[in-house]
Amino acid sequence: MTIGARPPSAISAAAKPVFWYGIPHGYAKLDLNPPRERIEKLAGELNMLPAEQRAQASQVLQFYAGVIRALNAQNVHMCAVGYHPDDDGTIVTSTLTISTVSTSGHNAKLVIAGLAGTAADHPNCGMRPLKLPCGLGYLVEEKKRTVAPGRDPDSPEGPLRGDVWQGTVAATGSGTPDIILVQMVTPALHLADVYRDILLGVAHTLTFTDPTQPAPELGEPSMNSAEAAMRNDFG
Template identity: 50%
Template structure:
């Protein structure tokens, strides 16, 4: 697997404070679509036949609602993943990155406490992680899939359960947690998606890769360091 890009966590006016590698097979939603682009889409919808216009309008409203919900929950990125499976079909997943504020300057204490709970067996669904960027923890669970308020035409149209993996790391310069989350309805592929989630977590860095590349420009091309080396190790 190869890395598609080094992704800055923030897409708004704030200066990015952390970066990570996103593997191929994932397409990011635009969580901050420009108003001009939205107006362009609206104008295109007005030119569609009535039936198609109604369907497209519902899709646009759904997208707008999802974007609004993600922004409300401090989601910095949402990426949809589609990968081939062993049966010749496809398996899907959703990867998100969000920030979770903590009271005072206790982010590292929160991570240490949760990692400690995992280490001594008080929480079977968690385990501590030693990542290149610092101490973190992994939490995973299987839970019932959320249901739409609309009646499904067939009971098998939607999955009954999902696998959810979460990695949290304390930001070094802000009282907040960096939360990486992977969700898939394909329970049989949970191990593979856990590996992808952990691979992304190992590339997480609080040092600007562009600055690191400038500092290392005198090194041999193969002498990768920092986030670049982590991405090569984890994503091939």
């Protein structure tokens, strides 16, 4: 499935996307701009639940709202959660996001080229350059310890923490002055190689050419061209 993304300043749903990308199998998109009617309907259904269930559902709804606010504040265009079976029969999860970062007046292509050059000159810095169909980019991957959802961070026991693998591809193109970040995060450290391949697969679908538009028609070659000569020779 190919999806188009609009610039952060475009508040109209009719605004034309400036880049497009594909979402792999097994990922479900979050609605980053849920209509007010849907929220009101959820709130109404929540109020009809028994007191204990209402409290639990309210926490989930508040968590969802907080996630949406945080994603929108960071210019995230798409967020999808992946659910895939592991070899032991359990389900592993991952989060795929696509966002844009302003270069604050600098040329985004030059920024990407400079960082990709740094990655090529210093292969041990955790970065490596990429040649994508849309142009030059680079990959950064790291393992980090982070706060996990599931417990109130203000509780006496403190927040839950866990290790995750995080991979990020940065690229840009003529359709936008911003840098585009394609990021994958998963707690399944043993599947880092698999999720790296998924991340790179998504990055390779990134395009600044509208895939829904028909391919341009090739014009008739001039009579002096090599193509015209071949047509004459072979009928």
